[in-house]
Amino acid sequence: MSNTIERKFLEIQDMILDGLLSLESKKNRKPIVDNWKSKIGKGKTCVIENGNVFEKAVVTFSSVSGKNLPASSGMSANINKIHKFEAMGVSVICHPKNPKAPTSHFNVRTFMIFDKKGLQNWWIGGGCDLTPFLPYKSDITLWHKSLKSMFDLFNKTFYKKFAKECDKYFFLPHRKERRGVGGVFFDNLKYKEHLDSLNLLECLGKEYTQTYSKILKRRASEKYSKDQKLFQQIRRGRYAEFNLLHDRGTKFGLESGGRVKSILSSMPPSTSWTYEMPKELKKYETRLLKILKESWVV
Amino acid sequence: MSNTIERKFLEIQDMILDGLLSLESKKNRKPIVDNWKSKIGKGKTCVIENGNVFEKAVVTFSSVSGKNLPASSGMSANINKIHKFEAMGVSVICHPKNPKAPTSHFNVRTFMIFDKKGLQNWWIGGGCDLTPFLPYKSDITLWHKSLKSMFDLFNKTFYKKFAKECDKYFFLPHRKERRGVGGVFFDNLKYKEHLDSLNLLECLGKEYTQTYSKILKRRASEKYSKDQKLFQQIRRGRYAEFNLLHDRGTKFGLESGGRVKSILSSMPPSTSWTYEMPKELKKYETRLLKILKESWVV
Numbered sequence: 001m002s003n004t005i006e007r008k009f010l011e012i013q014d015m016i017l018d019g020l021l022s023l024e025s026k027k028n029r030k031p032i033v034d035n036w037k038s039k040i041g042k043g044k045t046c047v048i049e050n051g052n053v054f055e056k057a058v059v060t061f062s063s064v065s066g067k068n069l070p071a072s073s074g075m076s077a078n079i080n081k082i083h084k085f086e087a088m089g090v091s092v093i094c095h096p097k098n099p100k101a102p103t104s105h106f107n108v109r110t111f112m113i114f115d116k117k118g119l120q121n122w123w124i125g126g127g128c129d130l131t132p133f134l135p136y137k138s139d140i141t142l143w144h145k146s147l148k149s150m151f152d153l154f155n156k157t158f159y160k161k162f163a164k165e166c167d168k169y170f171f172l173p174h175r176k177e178r179r180g181v182g183g184v185f186f187d188n189l190k191y192k193e194h195l196d197s198l199n200l201l202e203c204l205g206k207e208y209t210q211t212y213s214k215i216l217k218r219r220a221s222e223k224y225s226k227d228q229k230l231f232q233q234i235r236r237g238r239y240a241e242f243n244l245l246h247d248r249g250t251k252f253g254l255e256s257g258g259r260v261k262s263i264l265s266s267m268p269p270s271t272s273w274t275y276e277m278p279k280e281l282k283k284y285e286t287r288l289l290k291i292l293k294e295s296w297v298v
Numbered sequence: 299m300s301n302t303i304e305r306k307f308l309e310i311q312d313m314i315l316d317g318l319l320s321l322e323s324k325k326n327r328k329p330i331v332d333n334w335k336s337k338i339g340k341g342k343t344c345v346i347e348n349g350n351v352f353e354k355a356v357v358t359f360s361s362v363s364g365k366n367l368p369a370s371s372g373m374s375a376n377i378n379k380i381h382k383f384e385a386m387g388v389s390v391i392c393h394p395k396n397p398k399a400p401t402s403h404f405n406v407r408t409f410m411i412f413d414k415k416g417l418q419n420w421w422i423g424g425g426c427d428l429t430p431f432l433p434y435k436s437d438i439t440l441w442h443k444s445l446k447s448m449f450d451l452f453n454k455t456f457y458k459k460f461a462k463e464c465d466k467y468f469f470l471p472h473r474k475e476r477r478g479v480g481g482v483f484f485d486n487l488k489y490k491e492h493l494d495s496l497n498l499l500e501c502l503g504k505e506y507t508q509t510y511s512k513i514l515k516r517r518a519s520e521k522y523s524k525d526q527k528l529f530q531q532i533r534r535g536r537y538a539e540f541n542l543l544h545d546r547g548t549k550f551g552l553e554s555g556g557r558v559k560s561i562l563s564s565m566p567p568s569t570s571w572t573y574e575m576p577k578e579l580k581k582y583e584t585r586l587l588k589i590l591k592e593s594w595v596v
Contacts, residue, residue, distance in 0.1 A: 032574075
């Protein structure tokens with residue numbers, strides 16, 4: 001069974017990577033492919049760097065197992081009875097070069113708990129969210145509508161619930177700002193049998209790839225100014241703050257002795273922290289903060 | 299008494315700022331001066347940005363007070379009896395433009411605990427540490443020797459103890475790397491009377507300014523390559539990781555509802571996170587990591 005699940009996640013990884021690569025010019029279609037093993041697991045990390053569309057994009061499959069779950073896993077099973085846990089998933093982070101193209105993040109995963117008799121419990125989790133810097137309302141609406149259509153095929157209550165969770169999760173309390181314009185976020189979910197649940201994750205992978213590709217095709221070759229690029233780099237600082245101060249996945253990874261290189265591969269490729277937003281960029285900030293305050297749930 | 303202490307810290311701030319500004323060319327000697335108030339305190343933040351020596355340097359005086367100490371304050375007094383606490387200090391962070399010039403950080407502070415009868419307890423804390431990217435052994439030795447000479451004037455046991463504390467504190471467990479080549483770090487210290495202790499902090503401020511200025515005069519106009527600049531930016535990523543994942547000052551500030559702009563003013567001005575160290579920069583990394591593993595305590 002573990003092998004079937006692993007194959008499924010590796011297929012999701014390939015599908016997403018192929019989708020992203022097809023946006024790049026031919027000479028940039030050679031990602032770094034890094035097969036690795038760590039103390040508690042293994043993985044395959046694929047990286048596009050300095051492409052014509054992506055300043056950095058990382059698609060990682062990873063599989064970890066062990067006897068003790070870190071607190072940050074948020075698991076609800078009866079810990080005393082655990083003999084072994086297995087966690088597997090695919091994570092994607094895309095930092096486009098063009099500041100008019102939004103950053104996106106995607107993750108699907110499953111947790112399995114085994115006792116002496118075998119599989120005791122399982123669940124799935126995941127989500128995807130969009131972080132624009134110079135936002136286009138049409139992109140945000142497309143993003144949310146596509147996610148709604150996809151989830152509606154499974155359960156009509158899912159999208160709204162998961163979209164609200166997403167807004168709640170991707171929030172920087174110290175800045176009192178949402179990280180982006182949301183998407184979906186879910187955890188501890190059981191949809192029918194385990195394979196049905198994995199099928200849901202695969203559909204999410206397809207939807208993410210298609211919709212995000214559409215947005216990038218619209219934005220990746222738009223003209224932009226030096227100021228707009230600097231604004232993107234300053235805003236990417238917020239992204240770094242979220243990942244290091246708040247993100248559970250990052251904490252889980254670092255606490256469970258995961259592979260630093262893979263865990264922190266989500267960090268933005270170029271970032272700026274200025275003391276305050278430069279005057280000439282305030283107009284971009286005002287517009288963005290207004291958009292981040294609105295609810296984009298459809 | 300609080301006024302005397304405040305004046306002392308403001309003098310330390312002025313002295314350091316003047317020292318740093320004197321390294322800049324005349325046209326860059328106009329820092330942003332930001333007098334601010336927050337819910338729990340007030341402060342004065344002075345910023346040099348895009349100078350010829352400093353890509354960013356921030357010198358902040360701040361004073362906070364309240365009834366409940368955040369856990370991250372690390373305080374040891376009997377909490378039940380506290381009527382009020384006051385904390386005051388000066389923090390400095392310098393990110394030079396030239397990758398051959400090391401980044402430095404300096405902080406001095408005092409905590410005061412009051413009950414109904416008046417001052418119940420006080421202590422001082424502080425330190426300074428150096429983070430080179432393309433290190434010169436002579437700079438590191440000068441740094442440590444100067445700190446030792448200064449502390450020896452007060453107590454011959456201080457330097458060694460504080461230097462070891464510094465190495466222990468500025469450590470990134472996930473990277474298994476020290477942040478830099480150390481310096482001194484101390485907390486919960488009482489040196490004779492309160493004013494004697496503040497005098498010690500002032501001497502540390504002078505020593506820091508003089509020694510760091512000497513190092514910058516040596517390095518700030520050296521030639522450097524694009525590769526060396528990129529290497530600095532990648533290493534600054536480690537600095538950002540430390541501040542957001544581990545630094546107690548940052549946690550204390552964010553938890554106690556401090557002013558985000560000031561607290562995160564320590565973040566590096568331009569940073570890069572690449573998936574791995576680019577091949578052409580590996581030689582710089584090998585050399586730096588060797589230096590970071592050595593003990594520089596004199």
